[in-house]
Amino acid sequence: MGMLLRGARVIRSDRVTDEADVRTDAETGRIEAVGDLDPRGDERVVDLSGKTVTPGLVDAHVHFSLSGERSVEDVVDMSDAELTLVEARNARKTLEAGVTGARVMGARDIDVALKRAIDAGDVPGPRTVANCRSITITGGHGHHMGREIDGPTEARTAVREQVKLGADFIKFMATGGVTTPGSDPGAVAFTEEELHALVDEAHRRGVHTATHAHGGEGVKAAIRAGVDTVEHGTFLDDEAIDLFLERDATLVPTLSAPYHIVRNTEAATKEDVTKTEFVYDRHIESFKLAAEAGVRIAGGTDAGTPFNVHGGNASEVQFMAQHAMEPLDAVRAMTETAADAVGLDDCGVVEPGAYADLLVFDDDPLSDLTLLNDPTAVLKGGHVVAGAVPGAVPDGE
Ligand SMILES: [Zn+2]
Numbered sequence: 001m002g003m004l005l006r007g008a009r010v011i012r013s014d015r016v017t018d019e020a021d022v023r024t025d026a027e028t029g030r031i032e033a034v035g036d037l038d039p040r041g042d043e044r045v046v047d048l049s050g051k052t053v054t055p056g057l058v059d060a061h062v063h064f065s066l067s068g069e070r071s072v073e074d075v076v077d078m079s080d081a082e083l084t085l086v087e088a089r090n091a092r093k094t095l096e097a098g099v100t101g102a103r104v105m106g107a108r109d110i111d112v113a114l115k116r117a118i119d120a121g122d123v124p125g126p127r128t129v130a131n132c133r134s135i136t137i138t139g140g141h142g143h144h145m146g147r148e149i150d151g152p153t154e155a156r157t158a159v160r161e162q163v164k165l166g167a168d169f170i171k172f173m174a175t176g177g178v179t180t181p182g183s184d185p186g187a188v189a190f191t192e193e194e195l196h197a198l199v200d201e202a203h204r205r206g207v208h209t210a211t212h213a214h215g216g217e218g219v220k221a222a223i224r225a226g227v228d229t230v231e232h233g234t235f236l237d238d239e240a241i242d243l244f245l246e247r248d249a250t251l252v253p254t255l256s257a258p259y260h261i262v263r264n265t266e267a268a269t270k271e272d273v274t275k276t277e278f279v280y281d282r283h284i285e286s287f288k289l290a291a292e293a294g295v296r297i298a299g300g301t302d303a304g305t306p307f308n309v310h311g312g313n314a315s316e317v318q319f320m321a322q323h324a325m326e327p328l329d330a331v332r333a334m335t336e337t338a339a340d341a342v343g344l345d346d347c348g349v350v351e352p353g354a355y356a357d358l359l360v361f362d363d364d365p366l367s368d369l370t371l372l373n374d375p376t377a378v379l380k381g382g383h384v385v386a387g388a389v390p391g392a393v394p395d396g397e
Contacts (some may be wrong), residue, residue, distance in 0.1 A: 002026045003382065004039050005389070007049035009364060013336040013349040016328070016366070018360050019263035022053060024356035025281045029381030030346070031356050044137060046389050052364045054331065056357035056380065057101025057372070058338035058348050059126075059251045061210075061231055064114065065092040065107030065145065068260075068309035071269050072180070076144045080108060087114050090310045091125030094303070096386035097311040100357035100373040101212075103129040103300070103342040105171055107145040114167035123208040127329070131167040134212070135159070135198060137189045141177030141212060152197035155190075168343065174211040174227075175218035178261070178276055185214035185234065185279060188221055195225035207344060209309050210252075214279065216266040223249050229298065229341055232257070234279050236286035244295040250341040253287045255319040256312075257302035264307040272306060285321055294342050298341040299334025314372035327366045356382035360389055374389030 005022040021037040024030070038160070039045045064087040066075060075083065087110055088252040094102060102125075104111045111130035119123040135149040135158050140148070149158045159170050174190060176183030190198070202209045203226070214234040222230060223243040229250045233240075244251060261276040291297055301316045302308060314334075321330040339348030346354045360377040377387035 001256070002032065002043045004037060004041050004043050005048050005053060005358075005360075006045060007047060008051050008360070010350050011054040011328070011331060011366065012032065012351065013055065013332050014328070019049070019132075021214070022295070022350060022356075024359070024379075024382035025221055026382055029355055029383075031205040031350065031352055031354050033352050034315045034350060041067045048389070049359055051376070052361045053350065054359045054361070054365065055350050056227065056378065057163055057211065057314060057317075057334050057347050058101035058167065058299070058300040058344060059099045059301055059303065059316075059334065060103050060229070060314070060338040060342050061096070061105060061254055062094065062102050063105050063107070063302070063304030064111065064310075066096075066304030068304060068307050070221045070306055071272075072305070073144070078108065083107065083223070084110050087111065088117075088125070089183050089313075090304065091118060091123065091128070093125055093310040094313065095126045096378060097313055098359045098372070098378050098386075099126050099313050100355075100380045101128075101335070101339055101342075101344045101347045103169070106131040106133060106167070107132065109165055116166075116207070126346060126380070127344055127355070129168045129275050129344060131169050131171050132162045132165045135162075135170065135172040137173070138187045139181045141173040141180045143180070146173070148370050149194070152193045155194045155197035156201040159198060159205065163202075163205040163207060167207060169210055170208045171212065172196065172198050174213040174222040175215045176212070178258075178272060178279070182272055187215060187217075188218045190221075192221060192225070195221055199226040223247050231300070231302075232283070233286055233290065234283045236289055241289055241293045242293060245293065250298050250337075251254040252298050252300040252341070253283070253290070253320070253385040254300050254302040254316075255284070255323070256285060256308050256316045258283055259319060260307035265352060266352055268309070281309070287320075288324045291320075296337060296341070297325075297333050298338040299330070300338065312373065314369075317372055318369045324393060330369070333365070334386075355380075362389070
């Protein structure tokens, strides 16, 4: 049975419609109509007057393999069985917090299996875009759970391996990182030939590419090689901004990641604190520069990194609004724009034909973005998967 959600203020993506009705179709899990609609005999009518409906959030960058541990190295010794259970728990927490779509940065080969289990309805979780292992140079950032390569031929082999296993995208580490001991966030990791091979091979296989990149030279080299999304983009200069615009690349700033390390300096590792304090101010400056220049920005949290726990994803919207964006634009960055950037079709908007992935709030989150952290109800495919709406039965009954 479908539902008619009546009379809510609806944040559709780029605009807000007051007192709109939203009809969901239980068969397809999609939105059938939005507007001024009359109830039909066969549907459940839910009065949402005074409440606000938004699209479910789409997080363009999460790590289900990590759970906010002090050090990423804490999970390296876990068995595949243990890590799979951890990932399933984190997927559920993410969905219940209102994130109905996520691009998951893979560890080992678990995430593609998790995605299949979510799609089959066996495990609760957001609609997932998954890769397997992130590709890095030998000894580079993330090598503990990544695929180390050297040379353009091995780069192509590694891409083909990931696609064979079911990867929806290819992630590679164009620079060093904060959380890998001994790796330098400023240094360019791959050669130009390797970067070209990675992106070219991924596009030949029909999947998009994401690069982890802090240093400006690494960002620029990856964009010149044709990368689709740049993660972090900590040190951006005017040349980098121009390249984003020219090549139509998307920035996923992940402002949550340094925020949580800087606020936990007592507990964090000494190396993480030293590296993060150095980069934090520049990171925010780079984000502002990009937002003001009109670079396409997709919301992503890097959830799972130290103290950046799953379920707090919506804070990223606040951070983006706090530093550069209008509230509605920040919401759009972590709904429609993120869905487009990661290839989640028909997600991130409240429009006919889109999936009925919806959040319900008692008050309007545009007036206070912290409300986004605590939706009254979360719907995925038209089913209530967390919280409750008046008169609607939870999923599975
Ligand atoms: Zn990450």
